[in-house]
Amino acid sequence: MANARPARIRHASIYLKGRKIAECHSSNLDVNSGDERMFGDEGYIGHTDGASTNDASFDCVIPVAGMETDVEGALERKEYVDLASGIVNGKIRKVTGRFVKCSYKSDAKTGSLDGSFNFEGGKATRV
DSSP: OOOOOOOOOOOEEEEETTEEEEEEEEEEEEEEOOOOEEEETTEEEEEOOOOOEEEEEEEEEEEOTTOOOOHHHHHHTTOOEEEEEEEETTEEEEEEEEEEEEEEEEETTTTEEEEEEEEEEOOOEEO
């Protein structure tokens, strides 16, 4: 086998108006076809062609130094952001959408504050 270059794994990044505002750690991404099962008199007859969507959740969002915009602020202002994640066939997946939920959990005993962030968007493009 030829000298294969190892793949580099990067964190998902969030962009607002073309500027990177944060990196996400511990993320989950769901790609949905939007298709639905169709049934007739004889039972299952096929699937509809639905609209593709992407849903993502993050346990940790690290703001980029010097940025005044944060994920919770983008959610409250209902701003569309771009989520760049994963490399598919040498290209980065980009999804435009909104953050729809931020949740925080704290424990005074351990001094911890954990957050989770939910994102919903349309069909991904490759850039």
